[in-house]
Amino acid sequence: MKKKWWHDKVAYQIYPKSFQDSNGDGIGDLRGIISRLDYLKELGIDIVWLSPIYKSPFVDQGYDISDYYNIAEEFGTMEEFDELLAEAKKREMYIVMDLVVNHCSDQHEWFRKALADPDGEYADYFYFVKGKDGKAPSNYRSYFGGSTWEKVPNSDKYYLHMFAKEQPDLNWENPVVRQKIYEMVNWWLDKGVAGFRIDAIINIKKDINFPSFEPDGPDGLATCIKMVEAVNGVGDFLEELKHETFEKHDAFTVGEVFNMKEDELLEFIGEDGHFSTMFDFSAHVLTFGEHGWYDQKPLRFEEWRKVIFDSQQELQGKCFKANIIENHDEPRGATHYLPEHARNDAGKKMLGTVSVLLRGIPFIYQGQEIGMTNCKRNDISEYDDISTIDQYQEALRAGLSEEEALKCCYENSRDNARTPMQWSDGKNGGFTDGTPWLAMNPNYMEINVAAQEHKADSVLAYYRKLIALRKAKEYKDTFTYGIFKPKYENAEDIFAFERVNEESGQKLLILANFGTEEHTITLEQRIAKVLLTNEGRQEAINAEAALNGTITLDSCETVVLELEK
Known part of the structure; x- marks a missing residue:
């Protein structure tokens, strides 16, 4: 593989609304992020990905953008963003933005002009399509529930929205739209942004005939995913996007890609792929229900281990994926991937170890490094997430009780990852002096940065050691480029693999x-x-291995070993 500047980096996702509030309005902001850069540097972070900070009505928490060239007032000013770029650069850190170009907000200037003249130029910036027999053009269900089609006022047309109705899809078939998107991307890259996380990008290619599919639910609709999976040609758009923007700046790009066709991996992230990397969602997909959260499958350790091992081996020597155990769209990894008995400090350290030391780019989500967990709510009104509310209603329609539907939300809601960062056991966890936009997880009194900062055996202290080990001069090449080799696959409950440097012969064994x-x-x-x-038993492990050639691991114990050549 051709070596790239980002290969040996460790990334950290910030959800700005929930990271650090500096002005007491209950919403995290850029000034708050600037104040925490030293914390991230000490953790060992190189790349910081910011979830959307653009101007937005926040129907979908900023993923509905009304102005791509402006910072949302809630987060601060463009001057503060420039200051963030400068402060990150001083610390040899890189800022990565969220790129949301499948759709925009219905408050965007383009869409307002389109509504004002449904037959005019700007209508073609979107998908304005005539209805069929007085009904919507097709029977697609949006990702957030309900039809993907919304009637255009005073017209016989409908507009397409694969997400919320306030998020109209942009028409990538229109070359003018594409050029305007490329201009915007280059504007941010010229400003000093190091790259982008690219949202829902597989959706940009539509079958413009919009054929209906066999209904897959009692609402008579079919998931819009069926159209996405059936259509071809998204690669042409993605290649043009890359050539017109990313490759001109040697930018780091990570795609959010679901529903990719089986033979497209190298096209997406190979040596000359559309993106630098993409997230490995193979474990996350395991728990998807056929109809929603209410009929999801329980996570089995053997299946989880197998999909990760398979994914790692598929990529061997070809490309890198980005490894995650949680993000802003998923529940907390410590609750989601750890069995009940392992939801403790030892288990959180163990889960972090097997994720961070895989082959690929480690992405850590804010609060993961202190072991933040899912948050129990007493009523659906306590959730803020549009998707959670839809899934709650879906569960009720399927016959679940309110208590059962709420349990589905506790296990799966995106709001689990969006509760404010837990900095201390003080007022609102040190996140804000005001009222948090989303209620704190009550366990901030026990789980917080201040409590772990100077505690040698804390989850935070362990993450610092773990990242330092991955980046240590004598092991960095092996952890970055070394091959992945599954080990002890027949051992029940054991997650084990080697990272092997074929040039030097160095072998590192991870056991959990x-x-x-x-x-x-x-x-x-x-x-x-x-x-x-993670249990501080170096001497005991050494002694047992020397005496018997064995290692006995306690429940939730993990160890990283260098083997003799």
Whole structure:
């Protein structure tokens, strides 16, 4: 593989609304982010990805953009953004923006002009389509529920929105629209942004005949995903986007890509792919229900381990994916991927270890490094997320009780990751002096940065060691470019793999026990060094390995070893 500047970096996602409030209005802001850059630097972060900070009505938490060239007042000013770029650069850190170009807000100037003249130039910036027999053009269900089609006032046309009705889809078939998008992307890159996380990008290619599909629910609709999966040609748009923008600036890009066709991996993130990398959602997809959260499958350890191992081996020597256990669209990893018995500090460290040391770019989501968890709510009114409210109603329609539907939200809601960052056990967790826009997770009294900052065995202290190990001069090449080799696949509850540097012969073995009982593992090679353990048992592990050639791991124990050559 051709080496790139971003290959050995560690990334961190900030959800600006919930990270740090500096002015007491209950909403996180740019000034708050600037104040925490040293914290991120000490953690070992290189790349900071900001969820959308553009001007927006916040129907979908900023993923409905009304002005791509302006900062939302809630977050601050363009001058403060420029200051953030400058302060990050001083610390040798990179800022990555969220790029949302499948759709915009219905408050965007283009859409307002389109509504004012449904047969005019700006209507073709979107998908304004005549209805069929007095009904919508097709039977697609949006990602947030209900039809993807909304009637255009005073017209026989409908406009397409694959997300909320306030998020009209942009017409990528229109070359004028594409050029305006490229101009905007280059404007941000010229300003000093290092790249983009690219939102819902697979959706930009539509079948402009908009054929209906067999209904897959009692509402008579079919998920819009069916159209996305059936249509071809998205690669042409993505290549043009890359050539016109990203490659001119050597930008780092990470795609949010679902529903990719089986043979398209290298086209998307290979040596000369559309993007630098894309998120590995293989584990997240495991728990998807057929109809929604209410009929999701329980996560089985063996399946989870297998999809990660398969994904790692598929990419071997070809490309990098971005490894995550949580983000702003998912529940907290500590609740989602850890079995009940492992939802403790040891388990959180173990989960972090097997994620951060995989082959690929590690992405850490704010609060993951202190072990933040899902948040129980007492009523659906306490949720702010449009998708959660839709899934709650879907569960009720399927016959679940309010209590059962609320449990689905506790396990899956995006708001679990959007509760404010827990900085201290003080007022509102040190997030704000005002009233938080979304209620704090009550466990901020126990789980917070201040409580862990100077505690040697805290989750935060462990994450700092873990990231430092990944980036350590003597191991960086192996953790960055070394091959991934699954180990002990037949051992129940054991997640184990090697990272092997084929040039130097260096072998690093990662072992983790996700079970309730201790496990004894017979080593295939002698240990050169114990590099990291979440239980502080280096001496005991060394002694047992030297004496018996085995390692006994307690429940929720993980260890990183350098093996003798």
